[in-house]
Amino acid sequence: xxxxxxxxxxxxxxxxxxxxxxxxxxxxxxxxxxxxxxxxxxxxxxxxxxxxxxxxxxxxxxxxxxxxxxxxxxxxxxxxxxxxxxxxxxxxxxxxxxxxxxxxxxxxxxxxxxxxxxxxxxxxxxxxxxxxxxxxxxxxxxxxxxxxxxxxxxxxxxxxxxxxxxxxxxxxxxxxxxxxxxxxxxxxxxxxxxxxxxxxxxxxxxxxxxxxxxxxxxxxxxxxxxxxxxxxxxxxxxxxxxxxxxxxxxxxxxxxxxxxxxxxxxxxxxxx
Amino acid sequence: xxxxxxxxxxxxxxxxxxxxxxxxxxxxxxxxxxxxxxxxxxxxxxxxxxxxxxxxxxxxxxxxxxxxxxxxxxxxxxxxxxxxxxxxxxxxxxxxxxxxxxxxxxxxxxxxxxxxxxxxxxxxxxxxxxxxxxxxxxxxxxxxxxxxxxxxxxxxxxxxxxxxxxxxxxxxxxxxxxxxxxxxxxxxxxxxxxxxxxxxxxxxxxxxxxxxxxxxxxxxxxxxxxxxxxxxxxxxxxxxxxxx
Ligand SMILES: Nc1ncnc2c1ncn2[C@@H]1O[C@H](COP(=O)(O)OP(=O)(O)O)[C@@H](O)[C@H]1O
Ligand SMILES: [Mg+2]
Numbered sequence: 001x002x003x004x005x006x007x008x009x010x011x012x013x014x015x016x017x018x019x020x021x022x023x024x025x026x027x028x029x030x031x032x033x034x035x036x037x038x039x040x041x042x043x044x045x046x047x048x049x050x051x052x053x054x055x056x057x058x059x060x061x062x063x064x065x066x067x068x069x070x071x072x073x074x075x076x077x078x079x080x081x082x083x084x085x086x087x088x089x090x091x092x093x094x095x096x097x098x099x100x101x102x103x104x105x106x107x108x109x110x111x112x113x114x115x116x117x118x119x120x121x122x123x124x125x126x127x128x129x130x131x132x133x134x135x136x137x138x139x140x141x142x143x144x145x146x147x148x149x150x151x152x153x154x155x156x157x158x159x160x161x162x163x164x165x166x167x168x169x170x171x172x173x174x175x176x177x178x179x180x181x182x183x184x185x186x187x188x189x190x191x192x193x194x195x196x197x198x199x200x201x202x203x204x205x206x207x208x209x210x211x212x213x214x215x216x217x218x219x220x221x222x223x224x225x226x227x228x229x230x231x232x233x234x235x236x237x238x239x240x241x242x243x244x245x246x247x248x249x250x251x252x253x254x255x256x257x258x259x260x261x262x263x264x265x266x267x268x269x270x271x272x
Numbered sequence: 273x274x275x276x277x278x279x280x281x282x283x284x285x286x287x288x289x290x291x292x293x294x295x296x297x298x299x300x301x302x303x304x305x306x307x308x309x310x311x312x313x314x315x316x317x318x319x320x321x322x323x324x325x326x327x328x329x330x331x332x333x334x335x336x337x338x339x340x341x342x343x344x345x346x347x348x349x350x351x352x353x354x355x356x357x358x359x360x361x362x363x364x365x366x367x368x369x370x371x372x373x374x375x376x377x378x379x380x381x382x383x384x385x386x387x388x389x390x391x392x393x394x395x396x397x398x399x400x401x402x403x404x405x406x407x408x409x410x411x412x413x414x415x416x417x418x419x420x421x422x423x424x425x426x427x428x429x430x431x432x433x434x435x436x437x438x439x440x441x442x443x444x445x446x447x448x449x450x451x452x453x454x455x456x457x458x459x460x461x462x463x464x465x466x467x468x469x470x471x472x473x474x475x476x477x478x479x480x481x482x483x484x485x486x487x488x489x490x491x492x493x494x495x496x497x498x499x500x501x502x503x504x505x506x507x508x509x510x511x512x513x514x515x516x
Contacts, residue, residue: 143360146320147374147426148346 038152038233039226042160045153055158063124063159064166070123071170072177074115075107079178082106083185087192099186100200107178108209109265113216116174117257120167120220125228125253128159129246132232137242141233156229163221171217208272212265219260227253273297274319274352274430274464279328281314288314289325290486298429301456301463303477303494305470305508310483312466313357316432319464320354321345350378353423357434359415361407361422368394368403371422379426393421397451413444420451430462431455437472449475470508473497 049056082103090096106112132155135141144151179201186192231249235241274296281289288311296302296319306312317323318330321337329338332348340348361370371390375381381389394403397417407415416436423431436452437445453476455461465472473480473494480497482490482505489502498509 138358138363139356139360140362142317142322143354143356143362145322145342146349146354146356147422148349148378149374150342 035226035230038156038230041150041152042156042226042229045150045157046161048153049157049161052154052158055154056161059159059162060166062127063120063163064170067120067123067166067170068173070119071116071174074119075112075174075178076181078111078115079103079107079181080185082111083182084189087186087190091190096190096192097196098200099190099192100183100197101204103182103186104179104201104205105209107182108175108205108213110261112174112178113171113213113220114257114261116167116170117216117220117224117261118254120163120170121224121228121250121253121257124163125224125250126246128225128228129232129249130242132156132229133235133242133245136233136235137238151233156225156233159229160222160225163225164218167217167221168214171214175213208268211272212268215268216261216264219264220257223256223260224253227256273331273333275329275331276315276318277329277331279318279325279330281311281318281323281325281327287486291328292483292486292488293328294481294488294491296430296462296464298462299456299460300478301452301465301476303473303480304464304466304483305473305480306466306468306483308468311486312468312483313434315483316354316434316464316466319432320349320352346378350426351428351430353426353428353431355416355419355423355431355433355436357438359407359419361415361418363407366404366406367399367410367418370407370418371425374422375425389425393424396424397421411444412440413447416440416444416448417451420448424455424459428461430464433463433465433467435467435469436465437467437469445471452476 083099086102086106087096087099090098090102132141135155141151141155144154183194183197186197187194228246228249231245231252235245237244274294276292276294279289279292280287292315294304294315304312304315314323318325319332321330321340325338329336331337333351335348337345337348362373365373368390371393372386375386375389394400397414397420399414399417399421402410402414407418410418420431420436433452436448440448449472452463452465456463463476465477467473477494479493480490481488482497482500482502484502484504490497490500490505497505500506500509
């Protein structure tokens with residue numbers, strides 16, 4: 001294993017690289033397998049969530065009420081930005097009356113949920129990762145197991161249930177804030193009559209627009225909670241290890257949120 | 273009784289334990305002595321079934337727990353109390369909540385019985401007046417006593433200590449060690465004490481196993497340790513330092 005490249009030459013390097021690749025591939029599949037079981041156990045414990053209703057409430061407050069400001073801020077800024085930019089574009093085509101339609105679709109279907117997902121992955125995901133990671137390295141998770149309590153049912157399932165419940169109203173509030181800030185910009189920046197703006201929003205919104213937008217909430221809830229919690233459970237190597245696992249949780253869940261955002265839109269829009 | 277039979281364990285490529293066999297009898301205090309990173313905490317986790325060996329068997333009171341599922345292990349684990357190296361108290365809960373948590377979780381006891389047992393442990397650990405404090409506001413020695421109280425809450429017949437005196441000042445260490453001795457005298461409890469401190473061994477242990485480079489190099493009554501010939505044991509006896 002310890003042969004140096006110079007003594008074995010280029011040809012000696014190839015098997016070495018292959019061994020390394022092989023080991024990393026194995027580790028990857030092993031981790032995926034672990035993640036699968038972890039997720040399954042988190043879902044199977046949902047019927048037991050009643051028992052931990054206090055934890056569910058605590059987590060609902062954290063991912064719902066406490067996350068509301070950042071979700072609203074991002075919704076308002078994306079709504080306002082869209083109204084300004086899209087309005088400028090549409091003006092060139094003399095189609096400014098379509099502003100409501102184009103911003104509402106973007107806010108409800110795509111950018112609204114996506115930005116909310118990323119914000120929650122940063123806020124709720126990082127908190128999960130750090131908190132559970134700290135519990136892991138201080139052996140609190142081992143202590144739960146040692147005294148006969150399932151740590152996934154106690155720590156992960158309440159977070160999952162809370163996120164599944166809270167992400168839906170968060171989406172609705174974020175849509176509402178985004179649309180209103182777009183309407184505000186349409187009126188005050190583009191001098192568009194609010195009646196015209198809203199007229200191009202409501203009658204034209206189809207059920208599938210809402211299905212796309214609101215389906216993303218539970219999908220993101222599952223991704224963010226499970227990925228960040230799983231990484232917290234894997235933390236090792238002291239405080240630096242908690243940092244590493246938290247970052248990994250955020251990066252992976254943000255990446256998956258981006259991918260899921262695309263596929264949910266694609267699948268729903270192709271099938272409805 | 274806890275038996276480890278021909279246990280081998282690897283973390284990734286690294287071999288930690290190599291064909292380790294150990295027996296821990298009821299009503300005795302057994303120390304496992306070894307330098308840091310040798311795999312002492314790992315041995316305790318094997319005994320509780322928190323991790324699985326690559327080879328060998330773990331037997332608790334005659335039951336082979338090596339391949340048991342997590343859920344069936346819960347029952348077995350309650351026969352043993354565990355005091356973790358860093359105490360592993362729940363930092364968001366008060367002392368009495370920490371003590372009562374697992375009773376409320378896992379036993380269907382009336383609340384009056386829960387508070388009776390919590391009060392009993394508070395008194396035993398000498399923590400009257402600190403019931404409503406958070407662990408962070410207690411001293412290291414007090415936190416350790418809370419952890420011991422929690423480990424006793426199911427009335428186990430064996431208690432596992434991971435470095436019970438590490439990081440404590442001499443006075444607190446002494447207090448903890450006399451607490452451990454009193455447990456056996458008054459409650460007939462067996463104990464496993466994992467440590468890298470030689471004084472712990474001579475103070476409380478009936479017998480001692482020395483773990484070195486993945487193997488048990490000594491396993492006998494404590495007094496015989498002085499006669500051991502292994503160079504590692506000779507060197508720790510002469511300068512009492514285990515950081516080799
Ligand atoms: N989950 C793990 N993954 C990889 N290595 C580990 C893990 N847990 C412990 N180790 C390593 O195994 C060795 C033994 O660990 P441990 O049993 O904690 O030692 P001790 O308690 O004797 O100090 C250490 O070198 C430690 O770094
Ligand atoms: Mg240790």
